[in-house]
Amino acid sequence: MNKPSLQLNDQEMRDLAEMAAMVLALFGTATPENQQARVEQWHKLCVKILGTAKATPSIAPDMEMNPDCGYYFFKRPYLEKAFFEDCLDEFRDSIFWSELVTRLAEQSLMETVGEDTFSRLTEDQRRTRCASMEKALWNECMSHGIDRLVFMLPPEES
Template identity: 25%
Template sequence: MHLRFTESELATLIQMVSLAANVASVNQKPGAEQGIAAFEDLENKILERASHAGFGEIIEFDEEKQAHRVTLEYEGNSFFQECFEEFREESFWEEMVIRLADRDLIRSIGLPLWEKMSEQERRSRTQDIEKRYWEEFTKHGIERVAVIHPPGEG
């Protein structure tokens, strides 16, 4: 298969494969190594070809990993890094809100009933709680979050 890209399309492809490889590398689940390696191999192949097609100033060879990568300077100012950071930020807050709302629901109805509920039922029951947490975190971040240790643990 042969694909032809404009310079602009190739620049976008470089960012896309770099973003995908960055996201994949965060996966710590057992058995993910093969999938991560496939992403990294494709990234390396595309970046190597792109470096010979006029993008050498933003692509370097990492001796330690024996693979091509975008330069740290380019990555730091890139749209794909902005996307990755925004994704991580939003994922953090969304997960925090859902977990806290689920914790509150479990405290209210008990774990056995919570476990019998579907995800849709849980979200329906925690909608108001989630909204309250979103409002709190939007206004104050984690400033007012505190860990309360049980007696004798801290």
């Protein structure tokens, strides 16, 4: 079997290793259901890439072996300034605000129409009816974060 080869300079190897580390970080927080075999394939490939990166002299000082799992990863000081960590932070931040806005809009719709009516709405109907509320909530969150968000707890829970 003819194995493909890839010629990378040190920076390209570093970038590829960061991509592999980013995938592993994502898998550490969320993996698709019913895709375990595919996740394991990707995990194995990422570990292989990181092992190859460790053999690159300019990258080696930024990596170390994790004794718990037996593969290489980037050291904490490197991660604090790594491009892929900025990407992950931005991704997590975006997902947080998007989910918050969607859930708040759906909660508002449910309170407006009642649980019974809400449960009978299709996903498309919910999305359509929540769209303007989501936009308003998105603008609010982007302008003020959660500074003006209020939770109203029942007296027995406060």
